[in-house]
Amino acid sequence: xxxxxxxxxxxxxxxxxxxxxxxxxxxxxxxxxxxxxxxxxxxxxxxxxxxxxxxxxxxxxxxxxxxxxxxxxxxxxxxxxxxxxxxxxxxxxxxxxxxxxxxxxxxxxxxxxx
Amino acid sequence: xxxxxxxxxxxxxxxxxxxxxxxxxxxxxxxxxxxxxxxxxxxxxxxxxxxxxxxxxxxxxxxxxxxxxxxxxxxxxxxxxxxxxxxxxxxxxxxxxxxxxxxxxxxxxxxxx
Numbered sequence: 001x002x003x004x005x006x007x008x009x010x011x012x013x014x015x016x017x018x019x020x021x022x023x024x025x026x027x028x029x030x031x032x033x034x035x036x037x038x039x040x041x042x043x044x045x046x047x048x049x050x051x052x053x054x055x056x057x058x059x060x061x062x063x064x065x066x067x068x069x070x071x072x073x074x075x076x077x078x079x080x081x082x083x084x085x086x087x088x089x090x091x092x093x094x095x096x097x098x099x100x101x102x103x104x105x106x107x108x109x110x111x112x113x114x
Numbered sequence: 115x116x117x118x119x120x121x122x123x124x125x126x127x128x129x130x131x132x133x134x135x136x137x138x139x140x141x142x143x144x145x146x147x148x149x150x151x152x153x154x155x156x157x158x159x160x161x162x163x164x165x166x167x168x169x170x171x172x173x174x175x176x177x178x179x180x181x182x183x184x185x186x187x188x189x190x191x192x193x194x195x196x197x198x199x200x201x202x203x204x205x206x207x208x209x210x211x212x213x214x215x216x217x218x219x220x221x222x223x224x225x226x227x
Binding site for chain 1: 170
């Protein structure tokens with residue numbers, strides 16, 4: 001069974017600063033996909049970034065980037081130049097290609113302080 | 115595309131009443147998922163469909179919950195009778211094989227009093 005662990009229930013960061021959210025996972029699969037979703041107060045789940053396990057290069061989307069360490073089963077999200085609109089709950093998720101099912105972490109609540 | 119559309123956005127009902135939540139997936143997506151989100155349990159997969167056929171309903175909490183997908187553009191999640199512990203946000207999501215990642219609807223916040 002796959003598990004996803006987010007060990008930081010809450011975090012805060014000053015506007016314009018950089019923050020890193022942690023995620024670890026456990027799986028026996030060799031090929032899989034990892035995601036970060038953002039859930040702002042509007043409760044809409046928004047895909048932030050995704051990473052294919054077979055790609056060594058870390059994914060980047062504008063101010064968002066990941067540090068994917070496959071051997072350590074770690075998948076952290078770095079947000080650069082934090083903005084007030086980044087205030088949200090962030091969920092790490094794991095998916096196997098064959099299962100077509102997501103396993104979500106418990107989330108990290110991020111607050112950007114003006 | 116308008117994305118995954120859920121209705122209603124909010125629902126308040128009395129214990130014992132029947133509740134029906136609705137979802138329209140993205141056109142062309144052949145997977146549809148129903149999730150429930152609570153503070154205590156986080157995001158839980160209730161059931162998912164592939165090509166309108168239920169594939170895994172092991173997450174459905176009990177017989178009071180049922181889900182249908184009569185065609186590729188519509189799905190319902192029904193709770194009958196509803197109980198206060200069913201209060202949660204219910205999300206519908208859809209995806210297409212080869213397009214890795216879900217698109218979520220905006221959710222239905224259900225309150226059972």
